[in-house]
Amino acid sequence: xxxxxxxxxxxxxxxxxxxxxxxxxxxxxxxxxxxxxxxxxxxxxxxxxxxxxxxxxxxxxxxxxxxxxxxxxxxxxxxxxxxxxxxxxxxxxxxxxxxxxxxxxxxxxxxxxxxxxxxxxxxxxxxxxxxxxxxxxxxxxxxxxxxxxxxxxxxxxxxxxxxxxxxxxxxxxxxxxxxxxxxxxxxxxx
Amino acid sequence: xxxxxxxxxxxxxxxxxxxxxxxxxxxxxxxxxxxxxxxxxxxxxxxxxxxxxxxxxxxxxxxxxxxxxxxxxxxxxxxxxxxxxxxxxxxxxxxxxxxxxxxxxxxxxxxxxxxxxxxxxxxxxxxxxxxxxxxxxxxxxxxxxxxxxxxxxxxxxxxxxxxxxxxxxxxxxxxxxxxxxxxxxxxxxxxxxxxxxxxxxxxxxxxxxxxxxxxxxxxxxxxxxxxxxxxxxxxxxxxxxxx
Amino acid sequence: xxxxxxxxxxxxxxxxxxxxxxxxxxxxxxxxxxxxxxxxxxxxxxxxxxxxxxxxxxxxxxxxxxxxxxxxxxxxxxxxxxxxxxxxxxxxxxxxxxxxxxxxxxxxxxxxxxxxxxxxxxxxxxxxxxxxxxxxxxxxxxxxxxxxxxxxxxxxxxxxxxxxxxxxxxxxxxxxxxxxxxxxxx
Numbered sequence: 001x002x003x004x005x006x007x008x009x010x011x012x013x014x015x016x017x018x019x020x021x022x023x024x025x026x027x028x029x030x031x032x033x034x035x036x037x038x039x040x041x042x043x044x045x046x047x048x049x050x051x052x053x054x055x056x057x058x059x060x061x062x063x064x065x066x067x068x069x070x071x072x073x074x075x076x077x078x079x080x081x082x083x084x085x086x087x088x089x090x091x092x093x094x095x096x097x098x099x100x101x102x103x104x105x106x107x108x109x110x111x112x113x114x115x116x117x118x119x120x121x122x123x124x125x126x127x128x129x130x131x132x133x134x135x136x137x138x139x140x141x142x143x144x145x146x147x148x149x150x151x152x153x154x155x156x157x158x159x160x161x162x163x164x165x166x167x168x169x170x171x172x173x174x175x176x177x178x179x180x181x182x183x184x185x186x187x188x189x190x
Numbered sequence: 191x192x193x194x195x196x197x198x199x200x201x202x203x204x205x206x207x208x209x210x211x212x213x214x215x216x217x218x219x220x221x222x223x224x225x226x227x228x229x230x231x232x233x234x235x236x237x238x239x240x241x242x243x244x245x246x247x248x249x250x251x252x253x254x255x256x257x258x259x260x261x262x263x264x265x266x267x268x269x270x271x272x273x274x275x276x277x278x279x280x281x282x283x284x285x286x287x288x289x290x291x292x293x294x295x296x297x298x299x300x301x302x303x304x305x306x307x308x309x310x311x312x313x314x315x316x317x318x319x320x321x322x323x324x325x326x327x328x329x330x331x332x333x334x335x336x337x338x339x340x341x342x343x344x345x346x347x348x349x350x351x352x353x354x355x356x357x358x359x360x361x362x363x364x365x366x367x368x369x370x371x372x373x374x375x376x377x378x379x380x381x382x383x384x385x386x387x388x389x390x391x392x393x394x395x396x397x398x399x400x401x402x403x404x405x406x407x408x409x410x411x412x413x414x415x416x417x418x419x420x421x422x423x424x425x426x427x428x429x430x431x432x433x
Numbered sequence: 434x435x436x437x438x439x440x441x442x443x444x445x446x447x448x449x450x451x452x453x454x455x456x457x458x459x460x461x462x463x464x465x466x467x468x469x470x471x472x473x474x475x476x477x478x479x480x481x482x483x484x485x486x487x488x489x490x491x492x493x494x495x496x497x498x499x500x501x502x503x504x505x506x507x508x509x510x511x512x513x514x515x516x517x518x519x520x521x522x523x524x525x526x527x528x529x530x531x532x533x534x535x536x537x538x539x540x541x542x543x544x545x546x547x548x549x550x551x552x553x554x555x556x557x558x559x560x561x562x563x564x565x566x567x568x569x570x571x572x573x574x575x576x577x578x579x580x581x582x583x584x585x586x587x588x589x590x591x592x593x594x595x596x597x598x599x600x601x602x603x604x605x606x607x608x609x610x611x612x613x614x615x616x617x618x619x
Contacts, residue, residue, distance in 0.1 A: 177377075282459060
């Protein structure tokens with residue numbers, strides 16, 4: 001049990017998926033302008049990563065292993081694309097307002113490095129089922145937390161007198177670098 | 191079917207476009223994950239850049255070849271499968287014959303599949319253009335990506351460790367270097383500053399261009415107004431003479 | 434209806450083609466990859482015991498699937514045999530999370546006396562002059578000769594994360610050693 005807790009803590013804070021592993025940066029920079037879209041994107045990514053992590057892990061160990069492992073990347077990305085499609089249809093049906101606010105970002109979750117990255121990492125690290133669930137859930141929760149916090153920062157940064165060339169993405173990257181430094185401090189807590 | 195002639199770029203234009211005007215790293219800000227992840231040293235960056243170049247060439251060509259056979263509704267899944275196949279083959283080639291690059295790229299190698307540049311170019315360019323054009327476009331984007339990655343890696347490695355491993359070129363000792371530049375935080379900072387500088391230069395250029403255009407327009411308008419005034423003065427004179 | 438059938442046929446043909454090409458590529462490259470892996474294992478063993486001294490390795494690798502991995506940090510266990518075929522040492526290939534990434538070590542244990550015989554850190558990213566001090570010969574020599582059931586690692590100021598990585602590695606080795614009854618009676 002304490003192993004799982006350490007794993008949860010590590011994957012959430014110490015090896016944070018955005019600030020340490022650099023997965024999911026494109027969407028992180030693109031969507032974090034406004035709090036509402038950041039939260040929506042963060043939650044959508046949370047569901048997609050956790051669910052597709054579970055599904056890909058199961059498919060790998062039940063169907064692909066040991067003869068068909070060479071089809072791993074191809075099968076995984078197709079599963080991710082299918083999950084995003086299903087999620088899009090579900091959101092459209094249950095909450096049209098959320099669907100409208102997320103707009104074009106939803107299909108983009110397919111090309112979010114974080115989703116395929118977590119699926120592959122689950123296999124690479126040789127997790128058992130419970131470890132895999134904890135890892136996927138807490139890693140993606142790290143994504144949600146960071147992108148939501150960052151949207152607050154970016155909303156405030158718009159009011160600051162930043163030189164023209166640095167407005168938007170460059171200043172966002174500098175702010176992310178400071179956040180990354182802060183998160184590095186969590187290493188010593190384990 | 192519209193009768194508009196589609197604008198065709200020459201091969202050289204395609205390549206240069208990907209290199210500078212629409213550089214994936216600094217202008218389009220695409221493919222950020224490997225950009226931050228593998229630029230700790232120049233060798234890794236070149237390895238990643240050349241891998242993406244290889245994949246882009248192949249996928250752009252292949253997708254351009256099949257663009258007329260694939261039904262439009264299922265083209266995205268088919269493109270994804272083609273890209274995944276090419277990346278898987280590249281993974282095995284590197285693992286078998288270039289194991290140092292394979293170890294250096296780590297998890298980012300299979301993640302080339304979801305690199306926005308590749309699917310983006312396939313969807314935006316290769317699905318509509320000839321094989322040759324798509325190949326050169328892929329080459330341009332791949333070279334631009336390599337250029338962006340190498341610049342970032344060069345800066346981080348030189349200022350962060352004092353030497354560049356690939357060239358064996360040493361500027362200062364490792365323990366007086368800004369060590370945090372090879373850490374994740376340094377990656378964000380260097381990329382942000384680089385993009386900021388390039389943006390400033392681009393905006394400057396655009397502003398200057400605009401100023402020249404405005405000046406030209408102003409002169410042209412003045413000339414037109416002067417001409418009009420002269421014409422009216424002439425008319426007035428003629429009217430006075432006729433009276 | 435006809436369109437859906439066309440799509441289905443197209444997709445199945447694509448799937449079969451892709452699988453065939455992938456399988457072809459895999460069969461071409463897999464032998465080389467396997468050979469590379471074996472070569473790198475032998476290279477790692479040669480750090481501690483070289484073939485010229487008459488030592489050969491007898492690899493005994495636990496499967497990499499999650500089901501059979503009871504010892505998470507140990508990626509491989511090797512037996513080093515001397516020129517007469519008698520077991521000379523047991524080498525553990527272990528890794529643990531350090532400050533800047535994984536620390537990879539080879540720990541050689543003498544199965545007759547249950548003591549640590551040799552240690553080398555063949556890959557790590559620890560901070561130079563701080564965590565990296567553990568990888569130097571003077572620190573390593575403090576570990577040699579200690580009984581595997583109770584290894585005491587010196588504490589270096591500011592290097593607590595690296596210390597805990599090394600501590601975890603030795604704990605895992607001790608656990609495997611005890612549970613698998615690696616000890617050999619002369």
